[in-house]
Amino acid sequence: MPKQLQRILLLLSILVIIFIGLRHYLIPESFGELGHYRANSLLDNEAHIPKYLGNDFCIDCHDSEASLLTIGKHSKIKCETCHGPGFKHVESNEKVDIILPSGRDFCGLCHSLNKARPINKVKQVDIKEHNIEETECINCHNPHEPWN
Amino acid sequence: MELEYKNKKTRRDFFKAAGIFTGGVLFATLLKPYKSLAYKLHEGETSNVWYGIGIDIEKCIGCGRCANACKNENDVPREPFYFRNWVEQYTIKNDGEVIVESPNGGIDGFTQSIPDEDIYKSFFVPKLCNHCYKSPCEQVCPVGATYRSPEGIILVDEEYCIGCRYCVQACPYGCRFIHPKKKVASKCTYCYHRVKKGLNPACMDACPTGARIFGNLRDKSGPLAEFLKEHNCHVLKPHLNTGSKLYYNGLNMEVK
Amino acid sequence: MIQEHQHLYEALSKVDGYIFPNEIELNWSILIVLYPYITGLVAGAFILASLERVFNVKALKPIYVISLLTALAFMLTATMPLISHLGHPGRFYELMITPHFSSAMAIFGFVYLWYLMVVLLLELWFDYRKDIVIWSKEKKGLLKYFYKALTLGVTDISPEAVKWDEKLGYIVTVIGIPSAFLLHGYVGFIFGSVKANPWWSSVSMPVIFLFSAMVSGIALVMFVYFAINYFRKKVVDMLCLDTIAKYLFYILIIDFTLEALDQIHRIYEAEESFEIISMLVSGKLIFTLGIMQVLLGTIVPLLALGLFQLYKPKDIVRKWTYFIVSILVLIGIFFMRWNVVIGGQLFSKSFYGFTSFKLSLIGQEGLLMAIVWIIVPFLILWALLLLFPPWKKVEVED
Numbered sequence: 001m002p003k004q005l006q007r008i009l010l011l012l013s014i015l016v017i018i019f020i021g022l023r024h025y026l027i028p029e030s031f032g033e034l035g036h037y038r039a040n041s042l043l044d045n046e047a048h049i050p051k052y053l054g055n056d057f058c059i060d061c062h063d064s065e066a067s068l069l070t071i072g073k074h075s076k077i078k079c080e081t082c083h084g085p086g087f088k089h090v091e092s093n094e095k096v097d098i099i100l101p102s103g104r105d106f107c108g109l110c111h112s113l114n115k116a117r118p119i120n121k122v123k124q125v126d127i128k129e130h131n132i133e134e135t136e137c138i139n140c141h142n143p144h145e146p147w148n
Numbered sequence: 149m150e151l152e153y154k155n156k157k158t159r160r161d162f163f164k165a166a167g168i169f170t171g172g173v174l175f176a177t178l179l180k181p182y183k184s185l186a187y188k189l190h191e192g193e194t195s196n197v198w199y200g201i202g203i204d205i206e207k208c209i210g211c212g213r214c215a216n217a218c219k220n221e222n223d224v225p226r227e228p229f230y231f232r233n234w235v236e237q238y239t240i241k242n243d244g245e246v247i248v249e250s251p252n253g254g255i256d257g258f259t260q261s262i263p264d265e266d267i268y269k270s271f272f273v274p275k276l277c278n279h280c281y282k283s284p285c286e287q288v289c290p291v292g293a294t295y296r297s298p299e300g301i302i303l304v305d306e307e308y309c310i311g312c313r314y315c316v317q318a319c320p321y322g323c324r325f326i327h328p329k330k331k332v333a334s335k336c337t338y339c340y341h342r343v344k345k346g347l348n349p350a351c352m353d354a355c356p357t358g359a360r361i362f363g364n365l366r367d368k369s370g371p372l373a374e375f376l377k378e379h380n381c382h383v384l385k386p387h388l389n390t391g392s393k394l395y396y397n398g399l400n401m402e403v404k
Numbered sequence: 405m406i407q408e409h410q411h412l413y414e415a416l417s418k419v420d421g422y423i424f425p426n427e428i429e430l431n432w433s434i435l436i437v438l439y440p441y442i443t444g445l446v447a448g449a450f451i452l453a454s455l456e457r458v459f460n461v462k463a464l465k466p467i468y469v470i471s472l473l474t475a476l477a478f479m480l481t482a483t484m485p486l487i488s489h490l491g492h493p494g495r496f497y498e499l500m501i502t503p504h505f506s507s508a509m510a511i512f513g514f515v516y517l518w519y520l521m522v523v524l525l526l527e528l529w530f531d532y533r534k535d536i537v538i539w540s541k542e543k544k545g546l547l548k549y550f551y552k553a554l555t556l557g558v559t560d561i562s563p564e565a566v567k568w569d570e571k572l573g574y575i576v577t578v579i580g581i582p583s584a585f586l587l588h589g590y591v592g593f594i595f596g597s598v599k600a601n602p603w604w605s606s607v608s609m610p611v612i613f614l615f616s617a618m619v620s621g622i623a624l625v626m627f628v629y630f631a632i633n634y635f636r637k638k639v640v641d642m643l644c645l646d647t648i649a650k651y652l653f654y655i656l657i658i659d660f661t662l663e664a665l666d667q668i669h670r671i672y673e674a675e676e677s678f679e680i681i682s683m684l685v686s687g688k689l690i691f692t693l694g695i696m697q698v699l700l701g702t703i704v705p706l707l708a709l710g711l712f713q714l715y716k717p718k719d720i721v722r723k724w725t726y727f728i729v730s731i732l733v734l735i736g737i738f739f740m741r742w743n744v745v746i747g748g749q750l751f752s753k754s755f756y757g758f759t760s761f762k763l764s765l766i767g768q769e770g771l772l773m774a775i776v777w778i779i780v781p782f783l784i785l786w787a788l789l790l791l792f793p794p795w796k797k798v799e800v801e802d
Contacts, residue, residue, distance in 0.1 A: 002568040004533060007556045008526065015521075023501045028308070036504050037295035041305035045297075048341035051221045052350045077356040081213050085220045109257040110211040110356065116237050116258065116270035117209045121357055229412050231425045248422035248756050275424075284600060290509035291498040310498055311491015313431040314509055320600035322424030322753050326431065328408070331491030388599050404754040 051085035072145035202361035210272035212254035217354035277336035282391035421757020448621010477785035530573035602677035701736010
């Protein structure tokens, strides 16, 4: 074999060996155990803390609102749907760490008149007209028992 | 003559050396799986959990609480450009024109942009990652940073993603985006961190009308299997054969 | 916070119809337009070189080495737009250590390395080896050690050794032709295999990319040949230019036919995405597609070169026409890549609307960045021509 070809093949083999060696060091651990991905990433994805905790955490302190809720039209709606995630408030018990929805537009999210809303699933009013002199819907409708 | 013999000798030596080297490496691979050359893919036991999503369009009232809860639960940037989960309002006019809107993903609610008398039909469609089992996004990831978990949920490895954006291009449903700060791909994770702790995904809990059903497709008596049995369900873009596991009841043909 | 997203709020106001909320910003911008353009130039320039070496088109001898050096200069730059557009450029090595082989993009690392090392560098090495050995003895100082290192310790330049160089170089070129097809064909496949995007998803995408790559590469070599002779104040070889133009003409016809066929098929079948795509072509892409790519980049060169097949005017007229045509084709093929990459992201996958694209001047994917990656290969080519001047090579008697 001519000398130039030998040299080239030698150089190529050296590069391949270096590549294989580098690869051994650079591949992250757990890669390939379950598929073409880093299996530890499943643990990374699991590690986040839940922010919405569920009604049980609210009922402990707010049993009066909770019992109102069970008999009203809003009974199927979870507390945190309107009040936002409770993970901070459960620790601190501060008002600032939970949302107290206000304004007609908030109730309008579900209840404003819209042809796309199935009328049999939710009561709708024209938010711009319905008792417009009241600034808050909750002045007349208790949010936990809106229709008695 | 002498030169020929010498050349033959060096060539033979070279092949001998190469042969010994290659044989040695192969032998070592058999003895102890050498990660650098090949790794054995474990097929894994077939999980008895295989998650899917059911959405009942007949029940959706377009309140946007699902989209809002998702952003809160998963620290999604609140700008109107990044959504793991959003709601669309379809309005079909009397003349047949279709208008679709999703202002801030539906989080701030909806209004109709045309007068009621011109509306033929209107409805809301929530959208999210379909967690396809023949997912094109997982197929095109060049490094293995997006994958399907044993439970059937498509996840992103944020430590490994290089941010090439190929997966965003490959998703036919527009579910993926690039996180503006982390510069990696991001999408609905089915609230994997909640599901593994026995909780529901945040969007499922937030829905006031029960339009979203979460469940194990392999549990034949579970809520999702019941939903699929009782309703005629469709997936989006079935012609693309993505193996979408997001089943809609009441899906209109205008929904793409 | 608002500042960072300013351009996105602007884009939001410019949305036409409905787009999925995540589609507001184009994911692949000018750098991803550049990458196929540059690899296309490499493949095309190499094919021209192989026409001389393997298919014995003797008239192309003056541009053989220039084609290879041009291909090398652009090849060395090719990865840069790709790596610089990544969200995490520092993680690019992952592509080499854990390539996900179901992804066309994963092949990039290996095809690139293969083509760079085993085809381009090797072929140039075998072609220049004799001269490198001579220069390593003649030059002084740092240059001497540079050439010495390049000899890889082999200093035999006897007639037998040179004959081996010829033979091995020939084999490398033969391997290089399918490698060039793979180098650019896979880029076409990256787009052609995305079933989510009807503007991209097409069987003919790899083939169209390949032929437009050849067209752009040939035009580039023509342009470089003009530039080199202008700076060296030499006369161009008209036979060589006429031959290059002839190949440019033939391959441009094939390229045009393929693209036209793709569009005719799309118009005829008029499947689900047809309405939104025809709005795209007649609206947002009317300038970049209709005028820049088709009219200026394809029709005008075809007419000019086609005319010369029937009637051959004076040398000076042909020279200037070739020069202008090469620039038109280079620009036209750039816009072809633009129309594919940018065009495919302008319409929503819901088929209900369009977003908009604004090319910023600065920033990771700005115009300035793109201009840098266009200029750098020419700088590299200049350096290569200084280090390995083709006109100083020792002539080999055939």
